[in-house]
Amino acid sequence: MKKMKTIKIKKPKYLDAKNLFEDAMGYARKEASKISGIRNKNKMIYSKEKARINLMGEYIINKLDIYITSFPVVSELDQFQKESLASLIQLKEFKRELGYLYKLNTVIKTLKKKNLASIKRSDKPEAVRRIFYGRVLSLKKDVLRSVEKLNEIGKKLREIPEIKLIPSVIVAGFPNSGKTTLLKRVTGSEPEIAAYPFTTKKIELGYFTDKYKEVQVIDTPGLLDRKEEERNLIERKAVNALTNLEGIILFVIDLSEASFSLEEQKKLLDEMKKLEKKIIVALNKEDLASKEQIDKAKELFKEFDFILTGEQDKELKEKLIEKMS
Ligand SMILES: Nc1nc2c(ncn2[C@@H]2O[C@H](COP(=O)(O)OP(=O)(O)OP(=O)(O)O)[C@@H](O)[C@H]2O)c(=O)[nH]1
Ligand SMILES: [Mg+2]
Structure with missing residues (x-):
């Protein structure tokens, strides 16, 4: 092998x-x-x-x-x-x-x-x-x-993760938007998930296989929309992964706007364009969102490829693979 x-x-x-x-x-x-x-x-x-x-x-x-x-x-x-x-x-x-x-x-x-x-x-x-x-x-x-x-x-x-040089999805977004939940859903890995911000404090890795292709999912800590020098050490780990690792970005949006409005989330997403990586938007927490919020999001993020995460895990993975190739 x-x-x-x-x-x-x-x-x-x-x-x-x-x-x-x-x-x-x-x-x-x-x-x-x-x-x-x-x-x-x-x-x-x-x-x-x-x-x-x-x-x-x-x-x-x-x-x-x-x-x-x-x-x-x-x-x-x-x-x-x-x-x-x-x-x-x-x-x-x-x-x-x-x-x-x-x-x-x-x-x-x-x-x-x-x-x-x-x-x-x-x-x-x-x-x-x-x-x-x-x-x-x-x-x-x-x-x-x-x-x-x-x-x-x-x-x-010894805490620094060993990243594999294979096709990768880097999961990013505001704190508490559901990034780690998505990692768990598509890879089955079991990092901590909780209803408070900055649950994830370091890079977490998970893997799934599609036919013969192994895909690496890199979960990152939550990011706030603020200047580089104002970021805390946890956020910097996310920025480091986003800047220095190869992969497509899966940007997770909390449709229910529990802590941040769709506009605020869009602002951070726009910042990601500078990284010159392929971006997919994951519209998450659909079950907690109103129809208006979902419609608004579809309009707001129309320039991006987006997926609704309410779908089956299998379809979610297929979409990721499709966007990666
Ligand atoms: N109702 C609902 N709750 C969700 C969904 N996705 C995630 N959650 C909940 O949202 C909370 C935060 O989920 P996490 O996966 O820890 O979010 P995160 O983005 O990784 O958070 P940080 O690591 O703190 O940045 C948890 O209580 C999850 O159970 C969803 O689609 N629907
Ligand atoms: Mg997390």
């Missing part, structure tokens, strides 16, 4: 660093104690102490290396990911923190190298090993603090 292309984003690992240093020392002691067969007592002591420096250092260095490289590199992200990231965390702080931990690990690497060199020349191998341990342990507090911060950041990074 052909491999599905997705907009991949590295998912950072979680590191429990609480006992990292103690574990490293325990591991080094245990492994070094297995060294045997050296007759000369001094040489034996030297070998064990040298092994402890090596093993203790390597243990920490490896764990931190794996952890640090599990984080995505900001400059390698695409625009959607970069903006998703920026809506979740302070990019500057993230870069600074990752750079800081990298530096601490470099210090440990250098300490290891230096002490391995000095143990060779020393007639007190145990003292050199102790100095090494002491120096490394003096970094413990900083390492723990940095890992803790990065674990928090990592948790947020």
Whole structure:
């Protein structure tokens, strides 16, 4: 089967660093104690102490290396990911923190190298090993603090959705217009739906298959008709998807005008034209609307392709497919 292309984003690992240093020392002691067969007592002591420096250092260095490289590199992200990231965390702080931990690990690497060199020349191998341990342990507090911060950041990074590069429908509209309900109806996915605005706080994905074609439905948080700089972080996630992802826009209108008039909704819809994407209007909540509201909407949105969502799910999907091709 052909491999599905997705907009991949590295998912950072979680590191429990609480006992990292103690574990490293325990591991080094245990492994070094297995060294045997050296007759000369001094040489034996030297070998064990040298092994402890090596093993203790390597243990920490490896764990931190794996952890640090599990984080995505900001400059390698695409625009959607970069903006998703920026809506979740302070990019500057993230870069600074990752750079800081990298530096601490470099210090440990250098300490290891230096002490391995000095143990060779020393007639007190145990003292050199102790100095090494002491120096490394003096970094413990900083390492723990940095890992803790990065674990928090990592948790947020794992939230960024993996978008598939397949035909997609981006669902947009005012809060509470019924976007997520539509996602659920056509894809069967089960995100939260509720009778208050901004229920959806992040991008939600669902899929349906038409014959052999898989279609991705990208549900976005509600948008208000206001200037970019006035938008909250939740709205910005919707703008990010609408601006930076490929797909047609399914703009959901609340025909019952419970919170926003048809004219207000039309104004936001007109803004969408700037995005230069194909737009379909979904006239929703037909059951709550009067005949006048439905007729008015048909007139108001006549320049657009529109569908009435009161229809069967199957027909709804067929219409989406038809508009997409
Ligand atoms: N009567 C009726 N209620 C609907 C219809 N579609 C959605 N609703 C209700 O409207 C409310 C909002 O629905 P959601 O799907 O959460 O709306 P949303 O646009 O995703 O809302 P946000 O995520 O907050 O932007 C819920 O109580 C739904 O049950 C409809 O066609 N008819
Ligand atoms: Mg929603």
